[in-house]
Amino acid sequence: MTVLAIGGAGFIGRRLVPILAAAGHEVTCMDIDIAGARAAFSYLGDKVTVVRGDVSQFDDVIGAMQESGADRVVNLSYFIGDIAPHVAFKLDIQGMDNCFEAARRCAVRHTVFASSLAVSGPQAHFGEHFVHEGDERRGESQYAVNKITNEWQAHDYRRAYGMTITCIRPANVTGPDKKFGSIDHVNCMCQPARGQTVTFPHADAMRCVIHVEDMAEVFARVLLADKPEHETYNSGGTMISMAELADQVREFLSDADIRFEAETGGRETSGNYLIDNSRLVEEFGVQYAPLRQRVGEVINDIRAGEGLPPVS
Ligand SMILES: NC(=O)c1ccc[n+]([C@@H]2O[C@H](COP(=O)([O-])OP(=O)(O)OC[C@H]3O[C@@H](n4cnc5c(N)ncnc54)[C@H](O)[C@@H]3O)[C@@H](O)[C@H]2O)c1
Incomplete structure (x- = not known):
């Protein structure tokens, strides 16, 4: 298959592109920031082409789609967090629409x-309900509402x-090189791995954590399907x-200095953490590596970068 990965040089894309190429697919990675991407993907040879393009510019998007002859397109480009409304609109809303409209015109499968x-x-x-894909969308941040708009736009197309x-x-999504979005879980592993003290507001704040390698595998499996059931x-x-994550870190680093300003609280203000993913599990057979194993991997990735020996 031929895949266009827009935003393919980012945190998830850097893992997704090699999975697709290793499975024999031709991949074009289009990103506005390709510094390092060509070198990072060079070991994949001519299976991966890296092009610079701006998803908010329709000509860039349709040009990359036509040039690559893609029959599969994935858009990972986005601003993660809240920024100036005009800028967010162009990338998050206009950019996504450019992908859908170009895919329509190019008859992308x-x-x-x-x-x-x-x-x-x-x-x-x-409450204690596991949130399903069909449940009401209650997000109110700029990021959440832009994502809800994208979901509506996809429905309309x-x-x-x-x-x-x-x-x-x-x-x-968690991993050693994550820079944007929720990063408290990342810091909880990475800062102790560097021997640094780290402090968080609430021990009871909840997360639903998935390692970036598992996340990339999910994108690959769904993308390669002709027509998913959902x-x-x-x-x-x-x-x-x-607090539980901190305990897992201490299993690898017994002297990890992880502190909480409050030993209780945080659960009631946490984002959605009870998540029903039975659709994905049943249709695509995904199984994630145990989080404890991933915690060890993240810690050792950081230690390797610091020239420190691995812990087990
Ligand atoms: N990482 C997470 O925890 C997480 C969680 C939920 C959803 N997501 C979503 O998954 C997607 C990928 O996330 P990520 O963590 O890989 O993000 P990322 O920021 O690491 O990667 C995004 C990529 O898009 C590129 N990009 C930015 N502006 C662009 C433009 N105008 N044109 C082309 N490319 C542009 C960036 O250079 C970057 O390489 C995003 O849509 C994000 O909202 C991520």
Whole structure:
């Protein structure tokens, strides 16, 4: 297959592109920032082409789609967090629409885009209920509302043109090189691995954590399907409190200095952390590595970068 990965040089894309190339697919990675991407993907040879392009510019998007001859498109480009409204609109809303419209004109067989668990809003809206893809979307931040708009837009393209567009809602993706979005879980592993003290507001704050390698595998499996059974999939992950995560870190680093300003509280203001991902599990057979194993891997990735020996 031929895949165009927009935003493919980012945190998830850097793992997704090699999975696709290793499976024999031709991949074009289009990104606005390709510094390092060509070198990073060079070991994959001519299976991966890296092009610079701006998703907010329709000509860049349709040009890359036509040039690559893609029959699969995935859009991972986004601003993660809240920024100036005009800038966010151009990248998040206009950019996503450019992908859908270009995919329509190029008769792309399957388009996949990243939404987020943020669309659901705080877990408190749902009590102890595991949030399903069909539940009400209660997110109110700029990021969440833009994702909700993308989901609506995908629905509109499917309705109007019968396109296959699939939405994946990643949970709290974690990994040693994550820079944007929820990073308390990242810091909880990485700062102690560097021998640094780290402090968080609440021991009881909850997360639903998925390692970036598992997340990339989910994107690959769904993208390569011709027509998934559902339009939207929750990634799900491991539900864990910050205090529990700190305990897992201490299993590898007994002297890890992880502190909490408050030993209680934080759960009631946490985002959606009870997530039903049975659609993904049943249809695509995904199984995530145990979080404890991933914690060890992240710690050792950081230690390797610091020239420190691995811990076990
Ligand atoms: N990482 C997470 O925890 C998480 C959680 C939920 C949802 N998501 C979603 O998954 C997707 C990928 O996340 P990520 O963590 O890989 O993000 P990232 O920021 O690491 O990667 C995004 C990529 O998009 C590129 N990009 C930015 N502006 C662009 C533009 N105008 N044109 C082309 N490319 C542009 C960036 O250079 C970057 O390489 C995003 O849509 C994000 O909202 C991520």
